[in-house]
Amino acid sequence: MxxxxxxxxxxxxxxxxxxxxxxxxxxxxxxxxxxxxxxxxxxxxxxxxxxxxxxxxxxxxxxxxxxxxxEPVAHILGQREFWSLPLQVNPSTLIPRPDTERLVEVVLDLDLPNDARVVDLGTGTGAIALALASEKPGWNITGVDQSVDAVKLAEANRQALGFNHITIKQSDWFGELASEQFNLIVSNPPYIDQQDPHLAEGDVRFEPLSALVADANGLADIQHIAEQAKQHLLPGGWLALEHGFEQGEDVREIFSACGYVDVVTEQDYGGNDRVTLGRYS
CATH class of the missing domain: 1.10.8.10 (Ubiquitin-associated (UBA) domain)
Structure with a gap:
């Protein structure tokens, strides 16, 4: 020193x-x-x-x-840039990562109405919802998270950016969404297996396990969302999920088994499977 x-x-x-x-x-x-x-x-x-x-x-x-x-730089500085947006971050949520920007890119390429209804499940900092809002001012976007602290953080980011076409609310996945339906459901859910050795390395040591790990080899939350999303999608609506680089085939099988069509997996900037989407008709 x-x-x-x-x-x-x-x-x-x-x-x-x-x-x-x-x-x-x-x-x-x-x-x-x-x-x-x-x-x-x-x-x-x-x-x-x-x-x-x-x-x-x-x-x-x-x-x-x-x-x-x-300690992650994002936590030290209290901020991380995502989709060129300055976002407040803290240990209550995941730190937004470049791979998730690929999810934003993929859904922006979909043919959705100018006034599309969109929900971001497990919004955390609000990164995905806010990135979409910055590109689509006509969309009606909802961001939900089960964590009270995450909801407060996402709301603070929404207010700081002045995006009024977003609603942030507390909900355990679809729990508080009643019978609401959407043109697009998007999420970066927990998808790491509980035994994954990477959980003891790097920045993830400082992030909440609840936002990282899932049962069934990391696929439990993805399975739950895929099953429940069908009740909340408008006809022809899309479900798009981020997942681990080795989970592409498994996620496509889950989507197809749940009745989604046009199922495809897109790669991240490193050429790894990262985003799977499908349409429910």
Whole structure:
């Protein structure tokens, strides 16, 4: 740990200290350093020789030490960008990830009405619902989550972004949606098997298990949603779910067994199965 202020470049060089705990060590340091100097990341490369003030260096040391323990950058900063939207985050929900942006892309490509009714199940930070709202101001979007803390967080994000065509409510999946029906049901549900060794690694150690794991080899919530969604889809409505990269075939089988047609799995940016969707007619 540095005892006196360093230059921006010297602090950036400390990214190597994070190599064992992060696959984005350089980006992590850039984000923490930009926070401390209260500038955009581009500033770091414009003024690499600029020395931090003692106060800035002390703050960087504090944030950097937290990252060294494995605490996610999103939790340290209280924010994560998703679909170019700044979202507040906290330990009550999953941290929005780039793979979920692929889910947003897939459903935006669907041929849905300009005034489509949409629900995002397990909305967490509100990431999916808010991303869709940013692209489709005519859609009537509902985001639900069983967690009171998640609902508060999603509502805070909705208010901060000023999206008035979204409703955030507490509901255990479809529990509080009564007989409401939708043109699109979308979700990033828990899909990790309880025995998955990755649960003891990286950022997921700091995220709620209830939002990560599911019974039946990670497929229990996907099965439940697929079965229950049929009662809440308008004729020809779509169900689209994110899932694990090895679950594509299993999820397609679940969808087909539940009576969905035009079932297809789309890949994420790494070429892995990530999103399965189907239409209920």
């Amino acid at each position: 540095s005892e006196s202020p360093l230059t921006i470049q010297q602090n950036l060089a400390r990214a190597s200290e994070l190599d064992q705990i992060s696959d984005s060590a350089r980006l992590d340091v850039e984000l923490l350093l930009a926070e401390c100097v209260e500038r955009e990341r581009t500033y770091l490369y414009t003024w690499p020789e600029k020395e931090l003030t003692p106060e800035q260096q002390a703050r960087f040391e504090s944030l950097f030490s937290r990252r060294l323990t494995g």
